[in-house]
Amino acid sequence: MSSLPSSEDKPATTSPGPAPSGMSRRKLFGAAGVTAAVVGAAGAGALAGRASAAGAVTGGLDKPVPFRGEHQAGIVTPAQDRMHFATFDVTTESRADLVAMLKEWTGMAERMTAGQEAVHDGAVGLNPYAPPADTGEALGLTPSQLTLTIGFGPSLFLKDGKDRFGLAGQKPQLLEDLPKFPNETMDPARCGGDIVVQACANDPQVAVHAIRNLARVGFGTVAVRYSQLGFGRTSSTTREQSTPRNLFGFKDGTANIKAEDTDTLNQQVWVAKGDGPDWMTGGSYMISRRIRMRIESWDRTTLLEQERVIGRQKGSGAPNGLKQEFEELNFDIVDNKNEPLIDRYAHVRLASQQHLNGIQILRRGYNFTDGSDGFGHLDAGLFFIAFVRNPATQFIPMQMELARRDLLNEYITHTGSAIFAIPPGLRDGDYWGSTLLG
Incomplete structure (x- = not known):
């Protein structure tokens, strides 16, 4: 494992890399006199509460997060409040074009995470006879702890039996599409x-x-496959963060792995040398699942039943039968009928490391709302994201157990799914994917 300091642990200062343009978003805003634009495709839901989020300048919430380090930022970085998740299909069959785009993306990502304009072309995008080099809607805004985390799906290595980029021999054995689980109705367009x-x-x-x-500059080399906007993190990734709530109103991710748990991260999240191909050492595997919540049914369910389904108290977040949120689950506490206070099929019991023989995952999900479904029901839920060292021995057994027996299944269904190999962080001079593509 590299001895480089992790991008997750460094102080929030601008990281080294390609020479910046010297003009921050705010300075460029003043020089150009440009009014920040609202992205129409994002919709009102994407920007709800934007003013309050942008105004959160205390506690470093407006500061940059270092882009380079041992691990990619955006994994154990203190979970931010908003997310835009996007997957891309590569539309070229030229390896050189793919590498060129990833190099360009890396420079853009480093600038944007530092609070600068996306592209610097020597004229800072102000040529009136050409499209702007930066789309402009973030001009004048702070870095806002932006992190950009990249990963590669199984189809990049081998698609329909075709090795498009000579990468089949570098495909990690663990990078396989997830199996079909019970209680899912997958939309192929979201997978x-x-x-x-x-x-x-x-x-x-x-x-x-x-x-x-990134999508704009990648046109001709990649095309957006699908994207998801998320708000209201549904887990904490550091001990300083309070536990958030999901759209069912329950505290979510109380037992999540934290950035301070370095031994657990090494055991459960970071790929070690010898786990697979060398290019993955220091990386991780990302699993994403779009989980639709049956909000209306849940809202008609009694508090007592809601707490039985989850296994925690809605107000305090404490396990049933206990008083404090962070008390360890106790499966031996019973009621006056000798029934366990944490139901045998409660969500927290089935997902716990005690039940799963020590399995843990690093969760980093977000709430979402995508309007209604045409029948008066909210299309809303949890966009689940997890990082693991070994999907086959961590996520898959956990999800299989939940899919078969979880009381929560009455109120949720999984509609999207993906798995990605997440490379390690970048050293000076590296670009996204350089450990894989050379």
């Missing part, structure tokens, strides 16, 4: 992808801007 980019920030417009500009 898979050759490349993923996860943009997280405390201002939704900053996250949307990042994905928009």
